[in-house]
Amino acid sequence: MSLTSERGKADAAGKPTLYKRIRLDIETRILTGEWPPGHRIPFEHQLMTRYRCSRMTVNKALSELAQADLIERRRRAGSFVRRPQHLSAVLKISDIRAEITALGRSYGYQLLHCRRRTATAADRARLGVTKAGKVVAIACRHSADNVPFAVEDRLIDLSTVPEAATADFAKEPPGSWLLHHVPWTEAEHTISAVVADDDTAKALDIAVGAPCLVIDRYTWRSARTLTAVRLHYPGDTHRLVARFTGG
Structure with a gap:
């Protein structure tokens, strides 16, 4: 994995960068109902192992999901699929x-x-x-x-x-x-x-x-x-x- 993809730039083939692929993967699981409201998202270290990437990359993907109101991040408890209002x-x-x-x-x-x-x-x-x-x-x-x-x-x-x-x-x-x-x-x-x-x-x-x-x-x-x-x-x-x- 190159430092270029870690920093969020597209690769030479124009494919989504790694943090965007992580975000899209989690987003798909949420929107299809595979991960229902209240479901705990894997911890950052688990996502790092799964996607073979840095904590910074995982954190960027999770931050964008939180900004989109798809997940909520709780200090020391982890991240969870957001419940509807x-x-x-x-x-x-x-x-x-x-x-x-x-x-x-x-x-x-x-x-x-x-x-x-x-x-x-x-x-x-x-x-x-x-x-x-x-x-x-x-x-x-x-x-x-x-x-x-x-x-x-x-x-x-x-x-x-x-x-x-x-x-x-x-x-x-x-x-x-x-x-x-x-x-x-x-x-x-x-x-x-x-x-x-x-x-x-x-x-x-x-x-x-x-x-x-x-x-x-x-x-x-x-x-x-x-x-x-x-x-x-x-x-x-x-x-x-x-x-x-x-x-």
Whole structure:
């Protein structure tokens, strides 16, 4: 192998240079479905052995695949076929479990903690209430094909949803339970972007400082607060889509 091909120039016969052949080989495996979303790409040293080339050549091929959004490179973990972005509706309250199932993926749920307590000043401010009362504070994680999809931080006002005190949120996600048991009349979404702190990064299995999409949702029934929830999604795999009609 010549240094000319290692540096990315075409050979005398006009064939694709080595790093382009590596990129095309991996791209073909991805687009044909041979390597499905989430599949681990062989490590750089394995590709070096397979193609008998330098790390620089392999790295250039992988970098172009990442720039084309075909793979994602995770520090110390390797490279993986990128999963398609997930779509969420902005103008309705969706059930995350149903959303993941609709994508053809396996849903997973983990309750991180569930506490019944007297509302703190911060709880009352978040719920928009003035009187001290009882709340259920819940943190949980949703996953798709065993990959973290979203983490949820929720407060439920027990003065308006007393039945939540006895609900088993270890077995059923709070969002699903609320949609099936508690009617609501008004809701509000606030959408923002943040960088992951230590706890969020650990829960979502992403790097500290990585971008996150955040949805804050509030629901009411006849002007009485039902729940306030904050959802964190990995920013590079989730986007929001809303379609409107005129008139």
